[in-house]
Amino acid sequence: MMDLWLSFVELVHELIPWFDGSVALVLIILIKAVALVMPLMLVVAYFTYAERKVIGYMQLRIGPNRVGPKGWLQPIADALKLMTKEIIFPTKANIYLFLLAPILAIAPAIAVWAVIPFDEGIYVTNLDISLLYVLAIGSIGVYGIILAGWASNSKYPLLGALRSASLLVSYEIVIGFALVTVVMIAGSVNLNTIVEAQKGSILHWYWVPLFPMMIIFFISALVETNRAPFDVVEGESEIVGGTHVEYSGMTFAVFFLAEYANMILMAVLAVVMFFGGWHSPFEGIPVMESAFAWVPGIIWLLAKTSFFMFLYLWIRATFPRFRYDQIMRLSWKVFLPWTIAWIFVVALMTQLKIGPWF
Amino acid sequence: MEFEQILFYVFSFWFVASSLAMIFSRNAAKAVLFLILSFFSAASIWILLEAEFLAITLILVYVGAVMVLFLFVIKMLNIDKSTLRAKFAGYLPLGLMVAAVIIAEMVLVLGSAQFGLDVVAAPVRHGADYSNITVLAMQLYTTYVYPFELAAVLLLIAIIAAITLVHRNEINRKKQSIPEQVNVQAKDRVRLVSIASPNKEKK
Numbered sequence: 001m002m003d004l005w006l007s008f009v010e011l012v013h014e015l016i017p018w019f020d021g022s023v024a025l026v027l028i029i030l031i032k033a034v035a036l037v038m039p040l041m042l043v044v045a046y047f048t049y050a051e052r053k054v055i056g057y058m059q060l061r062i063g064p065n066r067v068g069p070k071g072w073l074q075p076i077a078d079a080l081k082l083m084t085k086e087i088i089f090p091t092k093a094n095i096y097l098f099l100l101a102p103i104l105a106i107a108p109a110i111a112v113w114a115v116i117p118f119d120e121g122i123y124v125t126n127l128d129i130s131l132l133y134v135l136a137i138g139s140i141g142v143y144g145i146i147l148a149g150w151a152s153n154s155k156y157p158l159l160g161a162l163r164s165a166s167l168l169v170s171y172e173i174v175i176g177f178a179l180v181t182v183v184m185i186a187g188s189v190n191l192n193t194i195v196e197a198q199k200g201s202i203l204h205w206y207w208v209p210l211f212p213m214m215i216i217f218f219i220s221a222l223v224e225t226n227r228a229p230f231d232v233v234e235g236e237s238e239i240v241g242g243t244h245v246e247y248s249g250m251t252f253a254v255f256f257l258a259e260y261a262n263m264i265l266m267a268v269l270a271v272v273m274f275f276g277g278w279h280s281p282f283e284g285i286p287v288m289e290s291a292f293a294w295v296p297g298i299i300w301l302l303a304k305t306s307f308f309m310f311l312y313l314w315i316r317a318t319f320p321r322f323r324y325d326q327i328m329r330l331s332w333k334v335f336l337p338w339t340i341a342w343i344f345v346v347a348l349m350t351q352l353k354i355g356p357w358f
Numbered sequence: 359m360e361f362e363q364i365l366f367y368v369f370s371f372w373f374v375a376s377s378l379a380m381i382f383s384r385n386a387a388k389a390v391l392f393l394i395l396s397f398f399s400a401a402s403i404w405i406l407l408e409a410e411f412l413a414i415t416l417i418l419v420y421v422g423a424v425m426v427l428f429l430f431v432i433k434m435l436n437i438d439k440s441t442l443r444a445k446f447a448g449y450l451p452l453g454l455m456v457a458a459v460i461i462a463e464m465v466l467v468l469g470s471a472q473f474g475l476d477v478v479a480a481p482v483r484h485g486a487d488y489s490n491i492t493v494l495a496m497q498l499y500t501t502y503v504y505p506f507e508l509a510a511v512l513l514l515i516a517i518i519a520a521i522t523l524v525h526r527n528e529i530n531r532k533k534q535s536i537p538e539q540v541n542v543q544a545k546d547r548v549r550l551v552s553i554a555s556p557n558k559e560k561k
Binding site for chain 1: 360361387388391394410411414415417418421422423426427429430433489490491534
């Protein structure tokens, strides 16, 4: 494959002199990025449809069923509607920052996907410190919300932005500490190595030794993505729509895309960190392993991810919204002590070599 | 020109340009955003130097946390620009003096006498299996383990000191007690009073 690519570059280099290795490198990265982002955006579109359908059925409704067969074209119709709507700028709003905010929200949400391993050897880039990259780029998403609140020149967005900034910063610490335990066991911050370290059956994945961390990570992921029951940033009953109040049309749609891309990302991260990434759950089990050997790893990864995505919708349909101070208490007084305590537990377990994981 | 060189000049240009824009911008929020851009450019240059751990830490700590708090403070404070501008002329001589001293120090420390190619060898390119974070961790946890631990303890003390400073007035604080709320009984909150109603007999 690589030889074929090199000979292709050579061939084009003969025809077009300026087309050399570095241009080809940029080109192939671009192709990879498009191959990643296009399906991602499609999944985001149909995730919104799935959300409305799933929550509909959970509340004994039918959900969208008018556009296309069984409502399958609903996300397309929504996208068309949002694209054709007028973008309204609030008076005395800072237009540049107002337009920069959605871009700053979606750019990190997509950029993080560059290091996610989908299967053995299938990734855009294999960064040596990919987990830190995920945390670093993920922490930039908060600027989208802060700027949206500030640039809108309106009171509810500002309140929403204040809430979100403090929430995101507090829960980033919790997520960081929870993932430190994974790094301690795997002995690497490379997502590929972390997945490879979980090789084996479902009992070899890190959710077994790190069960409390997995729960904490998932709940913190709900907060990071502003999902119910922690969606105080939008909090319709209190501050109308939070940071999105002044956004209309495509600018709003971009925020929406970023939120859902982040949700899917957090689901993938949970799978990569705690549920063995692309590994089949039947690995090492005599008959089952050979029976499911034909399933490619990416299918396992996507199946596990879909489960976590469903969990998001399930939780949203089930729990009432938390109060703001309760969420803060949960972060600083419950999760943070637990994660720090568990770091010491894991350190002891790795030193004493307990169980099959260390 | 090599591809890496092009990248280096692009990032350096953005670094210098955004730093200047940060200094000259009148809007505090915009200044913070330009500072973030300059952090990003600096991180990119570090990545070109194969110091990816430092680069990512710069983004994670400064862009992800410190600058968020900066923006937070700028949003909460209503900075009066006219008072700032009035003091500008008064502080100008002192400021210029400090700037001159800093520039002189930087020239002395970072000049070609210390960092020229004839003094310090050009950084060597490492192979694909070179792990910057492993090398760094080796240094931190073996050679420099005591300074590292001392710095960590110092930071912890600073955190505790900061919390103690804002936690002083225990008396006026309203505190939520979850067990108390959960264990509350109806009779603790609701008092039923029977009042003799004079209209009852007339009906």
